[in-house]
Amino acid sequence: MHDSLFKRVALQVILIGVILFMLAPILIVVVNSFNASPFNAWPPTGFTLEWYRKVFANPHFRTGAINSVKVGLLSTALVLVLGTPIAYALARFRLRGLAAIRAILFAPLVVPRVAIGFSLFVLFIATGAGLYGTFAGLVLAHAILMLPFVVTILAASFGEVDPIVEEAARDLGAAPVSTFFRVVLPQIRGALVVSGLFAFITSFDEVETTIFLVKPAVNTLPVEMYHFLEQYQDPTLAALSTLLILFTLVIALVLPFAVRGKALLKMMGSERHGS
Protein backbone atom coordinates (compact mmCIF):
# COMPACT_ATOMS: atom_id res chain seq x y z
CA MET A 1 0.00 0.00 0.00
CA HIS A 2 1.27 3.46 -0.86
CA ASP A 3 -1.14 5.51 1.19
CA SER A 4 -0.11 9.04 1.94
CA LEU A 5 0.79 9.83 5.53
CA PHE A 6 -2.32 11.98 5.86
CA LYS A 7 -4.60 9.16 4.70
CA ARG A 8 -2.99 6.64 7.03
CA VAL A 9 -3.29 8.93 10.05
CA ALA A 10 -6.88 9.87 9.15
CA LEU A 11 -7.93 6.22 8.85
CA GLN A 12 -6.28 5.35 12.17
CA VAL A 13 -8.02 8.23 13.90
CA ILE A 14 -11.42 7.21 12.50
CA LEU A 15 -10.87 3.56 13.48
CA ILE A 16 -9.94 4.49 17.04
CA GLY A 17 -12.87 6.90 17.20
CA VAL A 18 -15.36 4.27 16.02
CA ILE A 19 -13.95 1.67 18.41
CA LEU A 20 -14.34 4.09 21.33
CA PHE A 21 -17.86 4.88 20.10
CA MET A 22 -18.74 1.17 19.99
CA LEU A 23 -17.30 0.45 23.44
CA ALA A 24 -18.56 3.60 25.17
CA PRO A 25 -22.07 2.40 26.16
CA ILE A 26 -20.68 -0.94 27.38
CA LEU A 27 -17.98 0.70 29.49
CA ILE A 28 -20.34 3.26 30.99
CA VAL A 29 -22.83 0.53 31.91
CA VAL A 30 -20.14 -1.55 33.64
CA VAL A 31 -18.67 1.44 35.51
CA ASN A 32 -22.09 2.76 36.46
CA SER A 33 -23.15 -0.59 37.93
CA PHE A 34 -20.79 0.25 40.86
CA ASN A 35 -21.86 3.91 41.04
CA ALA A 36 -23.22 4.81 44.48
CA SER A 37 -25.36 7.59 43.01
CA PRO A 38 -28.96 6.46 42.40
CA PHE A 39 -29.23 9.20 39.75
CA ASN A 40 -26.33 7.90 37.65
CA ALA A 41 -24.35 11.06 38.46
CA TRP A 42 -21.06 11.45 36.64
CA PRO A 43 -18.39 11.25 37.93
CA PRO A 44 -19.48 8.37 40.25
CA THR A 45 -20.05 9.44 43.82
CA GLY A 46 -18.71 6.24 45.37
CA PHE A 47 -18.41 2.47 45.08
CA THR A 48 -21.28 0.13 45.90
CA LEU A 49 -22.53 -3.40 45.22
CA GLU A 50 -26.04 -2.38 46.22
CA TRP A 51 -27.38 -2.52 42.62
CA TYR A 52 -26.25 -6.13 42.22
CA ARG A 53 -28.11 -7.00 45.41
CA LYS A 54 -31.19 -5.31 43.97
CA VAL A 55 -30.95 -7.31 40.74
CA PHE A 56 -31.04 -10.59 42.64
CA ALA A 57 -33.80 -9.33 44.92
CA ASN A 58 -36.03 -8.41 41.97
CA PRO A 59 -38.52 -11.24 41.30
CA HIS A 60 -39.40 -9.88 37.82
CA PHE A 61 -35.83 -10.19 36.67
CA ARG A 62 -35.54 -13.69 38.09
CA THR A 63 -38.67 -15.05 36.39
CA GLY A 64 -37.78 -13.07 33.25
CA ALA A 65 -34.36 -14.73 33.08
CA ILE A 66 -35.89 -18.19 33.56
CA ASN A 67 -38.50 -17.47 30.88
CA SER A 68 -35.85 -16.20 28.46
CA VAL A 69 -33.70 -19.31 28.90
CA LYS A 70 -36.74 -21.56 28.42
CA VAL A 71 -37.94 -19.77 25.29
CA GLY A 72 -34.37 -19.58 23.95
CA LEU A 73 -33.70 -23.29 24.39
CA LEU A 74 -37.09 -24.40 23.05
CA SER A 75 -37.03 -22.14 19.99
CA THR A 76 -33.40 -23.03 19.22
CA ALA A 77 -34.22 -26.74 19.39
CA LEU A 78 -37.28 -26.20 17.19
CA VAL A 79 -35.48 -24.28 14.44
CA LEU A 80 -32.60 -26.75 14.37
CA VAL A 81 -34.95 -29.73 14.07
CA LEU A 82 -37.13 -28.07 11.42
CA GLY A 83 -34.40 -26.10 9.67
CA THR A 84 -31.91 -28.92 9.10
CA PRO A 85 -34.12 -30.92 6.66
CA ILE A 86 -35.14 -27.72 4.84
CA ALA A 87 -31.50 -26.68 4.47
CA TYR A 88 -30.66 -30.15 3.18
CA ALA A 89 -33.49 -29.98 0.62
CA LEU A 90 -32.39 -26.53 -0.57
CA ALA A 91 -28.75 -27.61 -0.86
CA ARG A 92 -29.32 -30.97 -2.58
CA PHE A 93 -32.43 -30.72 -4.77
CA ARG A 94 -33.35 -28.54 -7.73
CA LEU A 95 -37.13 -28.41 -7.96
CA ARG A 96 -39.37 -25.61 -9.15
CA GLY A 97 -41.41 -25.60 -5.93
CA LEU A 98 -38.32 -24.97 -3.86
CA ALA A 99 -38.02 -21.41 -5.20
CA ALA A 100 -41.41 -20.62 -3.66
CA ILE A 101 -40.38 -22.26 -0.37
CA ARG A 102 -37.23 -20.18 -0.38
CA ALA A 103 -39.21 -16.97 -0.97
CA ILE A 104 -41.60 -17.69 1.93
CA LEU A 105 -38.73 -18.78 4.16
CA PHE A 106 -36.81 -15.51 3.69
CA ALA A 107 -39.82 -13.19 3.71
CA PRO A 108 -39.60 -12.55 7.49
CA LEU A 109 -36.19 -10.94 6.92
CA VAL A 110 -37.71 -7.98 5.08
CA VAL A 111 -40.72 -7.56 7.37
CA PRO A 112 -40.01 -5.18 10.27
CA ARG A 113 -39.95 -7.11 13.53
CA VAL A 114 -42.57 -4.84 15.03
CA ALA A 115 -44.92 -5.75 12.15
CA ILE A 116 -44.22 -9.47 12.65
CA GLY A 117 -45.00 -9.09 16.34
CA PHE A 118 -48.26 -7.27 15.78
CA SER A 119 -49.38 -9.58 12.96
CA LEU A 120 -48.80 -12.63 15.16
CA PHE A 121 -50.70 -10.89 17.94
CA VAL A 122 -53.78 -10.47 15.72
CA LEU A 123 -53.36 -14.02 14.38
CA PHE A 124 -53.33 -15.42 17.91
CA ILE A 125 -56.37 -13.33 18.84
CA ALA A 126 -58.30 -14.06 15.62
CA THR A 127 -57.78 -17.81 15.63
CA GLY A 128 -58.56 -18.12 19.31
CA ALA A 129 -55.81 -20.74 19.46
CA GLY A 130 -54.87 -19.61 22.94
CA LEU A 131 -51.31 -18.84 21.87
CA TYR A 132 -51.31 -15.20 23.03
CA GLY A 133 -49.24 -14.75 26.16
CA THR A 134 -47.97 -18.35 26.17
CA PHE A 135 -44.56 -19.96 25.82
CA ALA A 136 -45.75 -21.77 22.69
CA GLY A 137 -46.62 -18.45 21.06
CA LEU A 138 -43.22 -16.96 21.90
CA VAL A 139 -41.38 -20.05 20.68
CA LEU A 140 -43.27 -19.87 17.37
CA ALA A 141 -42.50 -16.15 16.98
CA HIS A 142 -38.80 -16.63 17.65
CA ALA A 143 -38.71 -19.62 15.30
CA ILE A 144 -40.13 -17.44 12.50
CA LEU A 145 -37.39 -14.85 13.08
CA MET A 146 -34.53 -17.36 13.34
CA LEU A 147 -35.39 -19.99 10.72
CA PRO A 148 -34.07 -17.98 7.72
CA PHE A 149 -30.66 -17.46 9.39
CA VAL A 150 -30.35 -21.05 10.56
CA VAL A 151 -31.34 -22.48 7.15
CA THR A 152 -28.88 -20.15 5.37
CA ILE A 153 -25.97 -21.22 7.57
CA LEU A 154 -26.85 -24.92 7.37
CA ALA A 155 -27.54 -24.92 3.61
CA ALA A 156 -24.15 -23.32 2.94
CA SER A 157 -22.59 -26.01 5.08
CA PHE A 158 -24.48 -28.89 3.39
CA GLY A 159 -23.33 -27.46 0.07
CA GLU A 160 -19.75 -28.17 1.09
CA VAL A 161 -20.38 -31.81 1.93
CA ASP A 162 -19.42 -33.81 -1.15
CA PRO A 163 -22.44 -35.84 -2.39
CA ILE A 164 -19.98 -38.56 -3.38
CA VAL A 165 -19.57 -39.44 0.30
CA GLU A 166 -23.31 -40.03 0.56
CA GLU A 167 -23.40 -42.07 -2.62
CA ALA A 168 -20.54 -44.17 -1.31
CA ALA A 169 -22.33 -44.84 1.96
CA ARG A 170 -25.43 -45.89 0.07
CA ASP A 171 -23.48 -48.07 -2.32
CA LEU A 172 -22.22 -49.81 0.78
CA GLY A 173 -25.83 -50.52 1.68
CA ALA A 174 -26.75 -47.73 4.12
CA ALA A 175 -30.37 -46.58 4.04
CA PRO A 176 -30.94 -42.87 3.14
CA VAL A 177 -32.00 -41.90 6.64
CA SER A 178 -29.09 -43.56 8.39
CA THR A 179 -26.72 -42.16 5.74
CA PHE A 180 -27.97 -38.72 6.66
CA PHE A 181 -27.54 -39.17 10.39
CA ARG A 182 -24.26 -41.06 10.33
CA VAL A 183 -22.45 -39.58 7.35
CA VAL A 184 -23.82 -36.13 6.45
CA LEU A 185 -24.85 -34.69 9.80
CA PRO A 186 -21.46 -35.19 11.55
CA GLN A 187 -19.81 -33.15 8.80
CA ILE A 188 -21.92 -30.08 9.54
CA ARG A 189 -21.48 -30.25 13.31
CA GLY A 190 -19.71 -26.89 13.39
CA ALA A 191 -22.50 -25.15 11.49
CA LEU A 192 -25.09 -26.71 13.82
CA VAL A 193 -23.27 -25.32 16.86
CA VAL A 194 -22.83 -21.86 15.33
CA SER A 195 -26.41 -21.57 14.12
CA GLY A 196 -27.70 -22.93 17.43
CA LEU A 197 -25.74 -20.37 19.46
CA PHE A 198 -26.72 -17.64 17.04
CA ALA A 199 -30.37 -18.62 17.36
CA PHE A 200 -30.21 -18.77 21.15
CA ILE A 201 -28.59 -15.34 21.47
CA THR A 202 -31.09 -13.85 19.01
CA SER A 203 -33.97 -15.28 20.98
CA PHE A 204 -32.46 -14.26 24.32
CA ASP A 205 -32.11 -10.61 23.24
CA GLU A 206 -35.34 -10.29 21.23
CA VAL A 207 -37.69 -7.48 22.24
CA GLU A 208 -39.34 -5.95 19.20
CA THR A 209 -41.49 -8.93 18.22
CA THR A 210 -41.72 -10.45 21.70
CA ILE A 211 -43.21 -7.40 23.37
CA PHE A 212 -46.43 -7.82 21.36
CA LEU A 213 -46.94 -11.41 22.45
CA VAL A 214 -46.22 -11.52 26.19
CA LYS A 215 -48.40 -11.32 29.23
CA PRO A 216 -46.72 -10.46 32.54
CA ALA A 217 -46.40 -14.15 33.52
CA VAL A 218 -44.29 -15.00 30.46
CA ASN A 219 -42.34 -11.73 30.16
CA THR A 220 -38.82 -12.42 28.94
CA LEU A 221 -35.81 -10.74 30.52
CA PRO A 222 -35.25 -7.99 27.89
CA VAL A 223 -38.97 -7.14 28.00
CA GLU A 224 -38.77 -6.84 31.81
CA MET A 225 -35.70 -4.64 31.37
CA TYR A 226 -37.52 -2.46 28.89
CA HIS A 227 -40.48 -1.96 31.22
CA PHE A 228 -38.12 -1.34 34.15
CA LEU A 229 -36.36 1.40 32.19
CA GLU A 230 -39.66 3.06 31.36
CA GLN A 231 -40.17 3.64 35.09
CA TYR A 232 -36.79 3.75 36.81
CA GLN A 233 -33.32 4.73 35.77
CA ASP A 234 -31.26 3.81 38.83
CA PRO A 235 -28.14 1.65 38.20
CA THR A 236 -29.96 -1.63 38.94
CA LEU A 237 -30.22 -2.03 35.19
CA ALA A 238 -26.51 -1.34 34.81
CA ALA A 239 -25.76 -4.18 37.21
CA LEU A 240 -28.10 -6.53 35.36
CA SER A 241 -26.64 -5.52 31.98
CA THR A 242 -23.12 -6.16 33.29
CA LEU A 243 -24.13 -9.65 34.39
CA LEU A 244 -25.69 -10.29 30.97
CA ILE A 245 -22.55 -9.07 29.20
CA LEU A 246 -20.56 -11.59 31.26
CA PHE A 247 -23.10 -14.30 30.41
CA THR A 248 -22.92 -13.69 26.64
CA LEU A 249 -19.13 -13.38 26.79
CA VAL A 250 -18.97 -16.83 28.34
CA ILE A 251 -21.25 -18.18 25.59
CA ALA A 252 -19.16 -16.43 22.94
CA LEU A 253 -15.97 -17.89 24.38
CA VAL A 254 -17.44 -21.36 23.91
CA LEU A 255 -17.60 -20.66 20.15
CA PRO A 256 -13.90 -20.95 19.25
CA PHE A 257 -13.69 -24.28 21.07
CA ALA A 258 -16.85 -25.66 19.54
CA VAL A 259 -16.22 -24.55 15.98
CA ARG A 260 -13.34 -25.35 13.74
CA GLY A 261 -12.34 -23.44 10.62
CA LYS A 262 -14.01 -20.37 9.34
CA ALA A 263 -17.59 -21.33 10.11
CA LEU A 264 -18.03 -18.23 12.26
CA LEU A 265 -16.95 -15.81 9.54
CA LYS A 266 -19.10 -17.64 7.05
CA MET A 267 -22.05 -17.29 9.37
CA MET A 268 -21.52 -13.56 9.69
CA GLY A 269 -21.11 -13.19 5.94
CA SER A 270 -24.11 -15.34 5.09
CA GLU A 271 -26.71 -13.22 6.83
CA ARG A 272 -28.35 -11.85 3.73
CA HIS A 273 -27.65 -14.37 1.01
CA GLY A 274 -31.24 -15.36 0.45
CA SER A 275 -33.00 -12.04 0.89
Add this chain to the structure above:
Amino acid sequence: MSGAAARPGNALPRWMRVSLLVAPGFVLVMLPFLGAMTTLGAYSLNINSTDGSAAGFHVWSRFLGDPFSWKVIWTSVRIAALATVFTLLLAYPTAAALLRLRNPLFTGLAYVALFSPLLMSVVSRSYGWMLLLSETGFVNALLGQLGLGPYRLIFNETGVIIAIVHVIMPYAVLPILNIMTQVPGLYNEAARDLGASGFTLFRRVTLPLTLPGIVVAAEIVFALSISAFVTPSLLGAGRVQTLSQMIYENIGLIEWAMAAVQAIVLLLTALAVLFVLERVNRSTHAAKGD
Protein backbone atom coordinates in the same frame (compact mmCIF):
# COMPACT_ATOMS: atom_id res chain seq x y z
CA MET B 1 -28.28 -37.34 -7.23
CA SER B 2 -28.37 -38.87 -10.72
CA GLY B 3 -29.10 -42.53 -10.80
CA ALA B 4 -30.08 -42.53 -7.15
CA ALA B 5 -33.67 -43.42 -7.99
CA ALA B 6 -32.53 -46.80 -9.24
CA ARG B 7 -31.64 -47.91 -5.74
CA PRO B 8 -34.24 -49.67 -3.62
CA GLY B 9 -33.65 -47.29 -0.69
CA ASN B 10 -34.76 -44.35 -2.82
CA ALA B 11 -38.08 -45.68 -4.01
CA LEU B 12 -39.83 -42.35 -3.30
CA PRO B 13 -39.96 -39.82 -6.15
CA ARG B 14 -37.88 -36.70 -5.72
CA TRP B 15 -40.75 -34.30 -5.12
CA MET B 16 -42.05 -36.51 -2.37
CA ARG B 17 -38.70 -36.70 -0.63
CA VAL B 18 -38.37 -32.93 -0.83
CA SER B 19 -41.88 -32.49 0.52
CA LEU B 20 -41.13 -34.72 3.48
CA LEU B 21 -38.03 -32.67 4.26
CA VAL B 22 -39.75 -29.32 3.97
CA ALA B 23 -43.24 -30.09 5.29
CA PRO B 24 -42.67 -29.94 9.06
CA GLY B 25 -41.01 -26.54 8.97
CA PHE B 26 -43.50 -25.28 6.42
CA VAL B 27 -46.54 -26.27 8.48
CA LEU B 28 -45.20 -25.28 11.90
CA VAL B 29 -43.35 -22.05 11.06
CA MET B 30 -43.89 -20.70 7.55
CA LEU B 31 -47.65 -21.26 7.42
CA PRO B 32 -48.28 -19.34 10.67
CA PHE B 33 -46.19 -16.49 9.28
CA LEU B 34 -48.30 -16.39 6.09
CA GLY B 35 -51.42 -16.63 8.24
CA ALA B 36 -50.25 -13.73 10.38
CA MET B 37 -49.58 -11.55 7.32
CA THR B 38 -53.03 -12.38 5.92
CA THR B 39 -54.71 -11.63 9.24
CA LEU B 40 -52.84 -8.33 9.35
CA GLY B 41 -54.32 -7.39 5.97
CA ALA B 42 -57.80 -8.43 7.12
CA TYR B 43 -57.54 -6.42 10.35
CA SER B 44 -56.47 -3.32 8.42
CA LEU B 45 -59.81 -3.57 6.59
CA ASN B 46 -61.55 -3.60 9.96
CA ILE B 47 -62.79 -7.20 9.47
CA ASN B 48 -62.60 -7.74 13.20
CA SER B 49 -64.00 -4.44 14.38
CA THR B 50 -63.31 -3.47 17.99
CA ASP B 51 -65.91 -0.68 18.05
CA GLY B 52 -68.78 -2.11 15.98
CA SER B 53 -67.99 -0.16 12.79
CA ALA B 54 -68.30 -1.83 9.38
CA ALA B 55 -65.51 -3.45 7.38
CA GLY B 56 -63.89 -1.47 4.57
CA PHE B 57 -61.14 0.92 3.75
CA HIS B 58 -62.25 3.62 6.20
CA VAL B 59 -59.41 3.01 8.66
CA TRP B 60 -57.00 3.40 5.76
CA SER B 61 -58.57 6.68 4.71
CA ARG B 62 -58.63 7.88 8.33
CA PHE B 63 -54.90 7.16 8.62
CA LEU B 64 -53.88 8.53 5.23
CA GLY B 65 -56.11 11.61 5.59
CA ASP B 66 -54.55 12.63 8.90
CA PRO B 67 -51.56 15.02 8.54
CA PHE B 68 -50.18 13.65 11.80
CA SER B 69 -49.72 10.22 10.17
CA TRP B 70 -47.61 11.74 7.43
CA LYS B 71 -45.55 13.54 10.02
CA VAL B 72 -44.88 10.25 11.81
CA ILE B 73 -44.03 8.44 8.56
CA TRP B 74 -41.66 11.28 7.65
CA THR B 75 -40.04 11.17 11.12
CA SER B 76 -39.50 7.40 10.80
CA VAL B 77 -37.99 7.70 7.32
CA ARG B 78 -35.86 10.71 8.25
CA ILE B 79 -34.38 9.04 11.34
CA ALA B 80 -33.68 5.81 9.45
CA ALA B 81 -32.15 7.67 6.47
CA LEU B 82 -29.93 9.89 8.64
CA ALA B 83 -28.83 6.92 10.75
CA THR B 84 -28.03 4.99 7.55
CA VAL B 85 -25.98 7.85 6.07
CA PHE B 86 -23.99 8.50 9.26
CA THR B 87 -23.38 4.78 9.73
CA LEU B 88 -22.08 4.34 6.17
CA LEU B 89 -19.86 7.43 6.45
CA LEU B 90 -18.21 5.90 9.53
CA ALA B 91 -18.31 2.24 8.49
CA TYR B 92 -16.53 2.74 5.16
CA PRO B 93 -13.27 4.27 6.48
CA THR B 94 -13.46 1.91 9.47
CA ALA B 95 -13.47 -1.11 7.17
CA ALA B 96 -10.63 0.39 5.12
CA ALA B 97 -8.60 1.01 8.29
CA LEU B 98 -9.29 -2.52 9.59
CA LEU B 99 -7.88 -4.04 6.40
CA ARG B 100 -4.72 -1.96 6.73
CA LEU B 101 -3.95 -3.21 10.25
CA ARG B 102 -0.81 -5.35 10.18
CA ASN B 103 -0.44 -6.37 13.83
CA PRO B 104 -2.60 -9.49 14.41
CA LEU B 105 -3.13 -8.57 18.06
CA PHE B 106 -4.51 -5.11 17.17
CA THR B 107 -6.61 -6.63 14.42
CA GLY B 108 -8.14 -9.13 16.82
CA LEU B 109 -8.86 -6.49 19.45
CA ALA B 110 -10.37 -4.15 16.87
CA TYR B 111 -12.71 -6.88 15.60
CA VAL B 112 -13.79 -7.78 19.13
CA ALA B 113 -14.42 -4.13 19.99
CA LEU B 114 -16.43 -3.54 16.83
CA PHE B 115 -18.54 -6.67 16.90
CA SER B 116 -18.95 -7.55 20.58
CA PRO B 117 -21.83 -5.06 20.99
CA LEU B 118 -23.83 -7.51 18.84
CA LEU B 119 -23.86 -9.81 21.83
CA MET B 120 -25.45 -7.17 24.03
CA SER B 121 -29.17 -6.69 24.39
CA VAL B 122 -30.50 -3.64 22.56
CA VAL B 123 -32.12 -2.57 25.85
CA SER B 124 -28.74 -2.53 27.60
CA ARG B 125 -27.18 -0.62 24.72
CA SER B 126 -29.93 2.00 24.72
CA TYR B 127 -29.54 2.28 28.48
CA GLY B 128 -25.81 2.87 28.02
CA TRP B 129 -26.60 5.72 25.67
CA MET B 130 -29.11 7.19 28.10
CA LEU B 131 -26.33 7.26 30.72
CA LEU B 132 -23.83 8.79 28.29
CA LEU B 133 -26.10 11.45 26.83
CA SER B 134 -28.24 12.61 29.76
CA GLU B 135 -27.94 16.16 31.10
CA THR B 136 -25.73 15.00 33.98
CA GLY B 137 -24.15 12.18 32.01
CA PHE B 138 -20.64 11.44 30.86
CA VAL B 139 -20.65 13.40 27.60
CA ASN B 140 -22.03 16.57 29.14
CA ALA B 141 -19.64 16.23 32.10
CA LEU B 142 -16.76 16.00 29.65
CA LEU B 143 -17.98 18.97 27.64
CA GLY B 144 -18.51 20.90 30.86
CA GLN B 145 -14.81 20.55 31.67
CA LEU B 146 -14.09 22.19 28.34
CA GLY B 147 -16.47 24.98 29.29
CA LEU B 148 -19.21 23.83 26.90
CA GLY B 149 -22.81 22.78 27.32
CA PRO B 150 -24.72 21.20 28.88
CA TYR B 151 -26.38 20.18 25.63
CA ARG B 152 -29.70 18.44 25.28
CA LEU B 153 -28.66 15.15 23.65
CA ILE B 154 -31.41 12.88 24.88
CA PHE B 155 -35.20 12.75 24.48
CA ASN B 156 -34.79 14.17 20.97
CA GLU B 157 -33.85 12.91 17.52
CA THR B 158 -30.13 13.51 18.08
CA GLY B 159 -30.00 10.94 20.86
CA VAL B 160 -32.17 8.46 18.95
CA ILE B 161 -29.97 8.68 15.86
CA ILE B 162 -26.70 8.35 17.84
CA ALA B 163 -27.97 5.21 19.57
CA ILE B 164 -29.34 3.68 16.34
CA VAL B 165 -26.01 4.28 14.58
CA HIS B 166 -24.36 2.34 17.39
CA VAL B 167 -26.81 -0.55 17.13
CA ILE B 168 -26.48 -0.91 13.34
CA MET B 169 -22.76 -0.17 12.85
CA PRO B 170 -21.55 -3.82 12.86
CA TYR B 171 -24.13 -4.73 10.20
CA ALA B 172 -22.69 -2.01 7.93
CA VAL B 173 -19.00 -2.76 8.51
CA LEU B 174 -19.34 -6.47 7.63
CA PRO B 175 -20.58 -6.24 4.01
CA ILE B 176 -18.20 -3.36 3.25
CA LEU B 177 -15.26 -5.36 4.66
CA ASN B 178 -16.44 -8.29 2.60
CA ILE B 179 -16.38 -6.39 -0.72
CA MET B 180 -13.11 -4.60 0.07
CA THR B 181 -11.32 -7.91 0.49
CA GLN B 182 -12.63 -8.96 -2.93
CA VAL B 183 -11.35 -5.88 -4.79
CA PRO B 184 -7.80 -6.65 -5.89
CA GLY B 185 -5.16 -4.05 -5.08
CA LEU B 186 -4.10 -4.46 -8.70
CA TYR B 187 -6.67 -1.95 -9.96
CA ASN B 188 -5.31 0.70 -7.63
CA GLU B 189 -1.74 0.04 -8.78
CA ALA B 190 -2.78 0.27 -12.41
CA ALA B 191 -4.73 3.47 -11.88
CA ARG B 192 -1.78 4.95 -10.00
CA ASP B 193 0.61 4.00 -12.79
CA LEU B 194 -1.70 5.82 -15.19
CA GLY B 195 -1.30 8.93 -13.07
CA ALA B 196 -4.44 8.87 -10.88
CA SER B 197 -3.80 9.97 -7.34
CA GLY B 198 -5.48 10.57 -4.02
CA PHE B 199 -9.08 11.57 -4.26
CA THR B 200 -9.38 10.84 -8.00
CA LEU B 201 -8.26 7.28 -7.40
CA PHE B 202 -10.86 6.89 -4.68
CA ARG B 203 -13.69 8.50 -6.66
CA ARG B 204 -13.02 6.84 -10.00
CA VAL B 205 -11.74 3.40 -8.97
CA THR B 206 -12.16 2.34 -5.35
CA LEU B 207 -15.62 3.77 -4.72
CA PRO B 208 -17.30 2.30 -7.85
CA LEU B 209 -15.72 -1.11 -7.16
CA THR B 210 -16.95 -1.19 -3.58
CA LEU B 211 -20.36 0.33 -4.29
CA PRO B 212 -22.20 -3.04 -4.27
CA GLY B 213 -21.02 -3.61 -0.68
CA ILE B 214 -22.16 -0.14 0.31
CA VAL B 215 -25.60 -0.76 -1.18
CA VAL B 216 -25.94 -4.09 0.65
CA ALA B 217 -24.93 -2.38 3.88
CA ALA B 218 -27.44 0.41 3.25
CA GLU B 219 -30.23 -2.13 2.66
CA ILE B 220 -29.59 -4.02 5.89
CA VAL B 221 -29.01 -0.92 7.96
CA PHE B 222 -32.02 1.02 6.68
CA ALA B 223 -34.35 -1.96 7.23
CA LEU B 224 -33.09 -2.32 10.80
CA SER B 225 -33.33 1.42 11.54
CA ILE B 226 -36.84 1.98 10.26
CA SER B 227 -38.19 -0.93 12.27
CA ALA B 228 -36.30 0.00 15.44
CA PHE B 229 -38.61 0.18 18.42
CA VAL B 230 -36.67 -0.02 21.68
CA THR B 231 -34.09 2.63 20.88
CA PRO B 232 -36.44 5.44 19.73
CA SER B 233 -38.84 4.57 22.51
CA LEU B 234 -36.24 4.78 25.30
CA LEU B 235 -34.07 7.61 23.96
CA GLY B 236 -36.99 9.55 22.54
CA ALA B 237 -39.16 8.99 25.63
CA GLY B 238 -42.36 9.79 23.74
CA ARG B 239 -41.00 13.00 22.24
CA VAL B 240 -39.87 11.30 19.04
CA GLN B 241 -42.87 9.59 17.42
CA THR B 242 -42.13 6.77 14.97
CA LEU B 243 -44.44 4.28 13.27
CA SER B 244 -43.23 1.31 15.30
CA GLN B 245 -44.02 3.09 18.56
CA MET B 246 -47.49 4.08 17.37
CA ILE B 247 -48.27 0.46 16.52
CA TYR B 248 -47.33 -0.55 20.05
CA GLU B 249 -49.34 2.27 21.61
CA ASN B 250 -52.41 1.42 19.53
CA ILE B 251 -52.48 -2.12 20.91
CA GLY B 252 -52.98 -0.70 24.38
CA LEU B 253 -55.68 1.62 23.00
CA ILE B 254 -57.43 -1.40 21.36
CA GLU B 255 -57.07 0.41 18.02
CA TRP B 256 -56.14 -2.82 16.31
CA ALA B 257 -57.35 -1.89 12.84
CA MET B 258 -55.31 1.32 12.98
CA ALA B 259 -52.26 -0.56 14.25
CA ALA B 260 -52.67 -3.02 11.36
CA VAL B 261 -52.76 -0.17 8.84
CA GLN B 262 -49.63 1.33 10.42
CA ALA B 263 -47.83 -2.02 10.42
CA ILE B 264 -48.56 -2.43 6.69
CA VAL B 265 -47.42 1.15 5.98
CA LEU B 266 -44.21 0.45 7.91
CA LEU B 267 -43.67 -2.73 5.89
CA LEU B 268 -44.38 -0.99 2.57
CA THR B 269 -42.05 1.89 3.42
CA ALA B 270 -39.25 -0.53 4.24
CA LEU B 271 -39.91 -2.50 1.04
CA ALA B 272 -40.02 0.65 -1.12
CA VAL B 273 -36.57 1.74 0.07
CA LEU B 274 -35.21 -1.80 -0.33
CA PHE B 275 -36.60 -1.85 -3.88
CA VAL B 276 -34.88 1.42 -4.79
CA LEU B 277 -31.56 0.27 -3.29
CA GLU B 278 -31.85 -3.07 -5.07
CA ARG B 279 -32.29 -1.19 -8.37
CA VAL B 280 -29.14 0.82 -7.62
CA ASN B 281 -27.35 -2.42 -6.80
CA ARG B 282 -28.42 -4.00 -10.09
CA SER B 283 -27.38 -0.97 -12.13
CA THR B 284 -23.92 -0.98 -10.53
CA HIS B 285 -23.59 -4.67 -11.41
CA ALA B 286 -24.71 -3.92 -14.98
CA ALA B 287 -22.17 -1.11 -15.25
CA LYS B 288 -19.42 -3.53 -14.29
CA GLY B 289 -20.67 -5.98 -16.89
CA ASP B 290 -21.59 -8.92 -14.67
